[in-house]
Amino acid sequence: MSFAQKIIKYCYTLEGSSRYKGLKGGVYNLLQNPRAPIRPYFDIFMILLVLLSVWLLIYEVKHDLGLWGDLIEVGAVTIFIIEYLLRFWLYNDSHKVIIERYERAEFINETFRLGPALYSAVIGKLRYMVQPLAIIDLLAIIPSYRPLRFLRIFLLFRLFKLFRYTRSISEFVKVLSEKRIELVTLFIFMAFITFTAATAIFFFEAEHDGGQIDGFFDSVYWALVTMSTVGYGDITPQTTEGRVISLVLIIAGLGVISFFTSIIVSAFGEKIHEIRAHRVFSEVERKQVDTLVCGFGRVGQVVADRLSEDKRSFVVVDPLEENIRLAKQRGYLAVMGNGEDNSLLVSMGIDTRINRLLCLTGDDVVNVYITLIARQMNPEIEIISRANHRENVNKLYRAGASHCVAPYEVFGLIAAEYAGQPVAFEAVYGLLTRQTSEGIEAVRIKRDSSLAGKQMGEIDFLARKLIPFGIIRDGCCDPEVDNSCFNLNERCFYFNPGERFTLQANDLLVLIGHEYSVIHLRDCLERGEL
């Protein structure tokens, strides 16, 4: 077996090894996967380590570190080296590069040559080494090597390592990098002014003419200090010509500074929503929010208030700033954006964490659209949609809604009932919406419950101040045989069950009564005292 064959065999072993993959996956979670639960702990540890090592560096300027200081320094550097090597290893799979080369050679019937394959694997790793963050990592390690002590200033690069571990710093860099064109323009303009002013002042204020400028470096230094409006005053123009130049430079400097400020401000102004949204996304992830409310209009507000009363977690999406502010005032998680925005839904985790979507906007087109895309991304999700017009209910169901609520239809129903029989309706409506303390509630009969197998007549509901309303049972029933039972979706409802109706385990007993009575009954069932 030749050397090349041995290498290829080794590569295939790696490819087939689940232990190798598990190990690499673990390292990936630790170092790179932003969603891994261990990531925040690792990041905090590394931040502390970096700060500690930089503090030692400062301390060392005037004091002797002693044995412990040296040990900590060695420990920190070791961890940095291990981290660097792990990232180096993680960047890509060299064995895959070689396997790919080998298989291609086999496929086109060419003899496999190890040299070029290894070369491309090395190139892959080199590509890692020239990344800015990788260079920073390397520079943070190298000066610890004794012969390279003169590079000690680079130890400050350890501070730059913090970029890796903190989101806000990297967001700052990202915001600035989006304003690249403006910043480059500004930089060229600034360089031009500096150079012109420096040349002019050098010309008029050189030392042998009675000025204070000693060499071109001094003049550039003076020009920058003046332009930035810092103005130390260590070098001041002595001649009239020099003073005129200063005046012009000061005015130009004001322009440069205000231009720079406006670039930064506008960059953040444009990005602030995104940054806030990111915050909310990570919050949503941390709290394991499972309900997404699209639209924070009147309906959305009522739903959100009730959900928060129930201590359920949810997140609100609305395109209007006003509504988002309202949601935040009430302490809800909220993101400004359109529900139709595919990427927003994905960032919320519509295909993973979220298992309930409420489309409650006032626009049926938007509701249908959100319903449709959400259903495509997640066939399992429960979608409740609002239909503002009667004719759109069917469209919503076709788009994939699990339930629809039509405000006008509900209004019509209630108004019509109310017009006919106000007294009865007021009472029953109160029951149904739990606006009164009396309400309609369901109690699940557990497998080992004492009620299972009992007949309805054996239980004195009235003594417990409860009215039995009906039973919901899994399975089907035949309305022909018993005309007070109704088929629901995969379940069956028996209205007003007679005295001889036998309860079964897993039945839902629907009762009308005061909430305390129902709680008391549940409590008794739990303790088996019935």
Next chain:
Amino acid sequence: MARQDTLIFGCSALGHEVAMQLSERGIQVYLYSNNLDEVGGLLAKGLQAAVIDYTDDEKLMGIGIGKWVKTIFCLFSEEPKNLFLTLSARALDPDLKIICVAESIESSERLRAAGATKVIDPYEISGQRVHEMIARPYLVEMLENTVFGKHIDIAEIEIPDSSVLAGMALSDLELNKKYDLIVIGVVDLELSNQLIFTNSGVDHRLDAGDILVVIGGKQEIERLRQGVSAAGEP
């Protein structure tokens, strides 16, 4: 003329919806609006609609408010219109049943202060419905298919003067054994218009004029109605 008529003011989608629902229940409705286009649209759908200047009290009296109209719905999409109409109508007839639509809590309060009998907020109700679907999916499914699905009705039954039920205690009725329905409670209008629940522990003694609130199938309710009216054993 008996006070029968039901008028709907405002011919938006909401007015249309209520008109449909009432027609399904066999109640004759008339729609009015000050907007010619809306009225035209409803006429095309076969509903009885007409244009009216609702700010003119003479005109309102002309269509029967203060005389034979029993119920009006104020369903304009603008709150000031509803408010104005409610005030005018209440001034014309203190006994008129006025049902208004409101789109916020503040607006409900204003309308109630102006004299509306009942203010319904469609968004509030829808929000509650959505929440119920999340919190108690089985119950909602059951109710949608029964009470709202028109298999089971809610009914109020007034006890006539000669009824055998008069003088009986609520707990002695045991109507859910004799009929296939549930008695939720009773309203004694002489005391208040609050419902006394069957399970409240207060054993109310029935008398003529009390209103029983029951839930059950249509036929059973009809049977009870006849039983209650009969002078014999129910």
